[in-house]
Amino acid sequence: MMADVDGVVGAAVAQTGLEDFGDDSFREGLELLLASLRNEARLNAQGEGYIYARIVTALSQRLQVENWYRRHPEMDDVEILPPLKSSINLFPHTVESLRDAVVDRLKR
DSSP states (O other), X not given: OOOOHXXXXXXXXHHHSOXXXXXXXXXXXXXXXHHHHHHTSOOOHHHHHHHHHHHHHHHHHHHHHHHHHHHOGGGGGOOOOTTHHHHHTTXXXXXXXXXXXXXXXXXX
């Protein structure tokens, strides 16, 4: 069965040794994603393992970015110029997009 929010958050903390995720607004979306994977995705054990690892990796990266950002506050002074600024908007930003992409891939 797919882990809950505390389970994946705990795994990311254990993996990195870091604890500060910054703003915790991600938790609501993460709960929706995990609930959807538990209740709608019909994943087999291999699919659950794959998704679990991807979610823990994403959370671990968030911890690392937050840690790096705290150690390098001078980043606030750097202006992001085109084309990078416009390229950032091309990445999926919603939980639904991530969930749909992952579930579609696992069904193949």
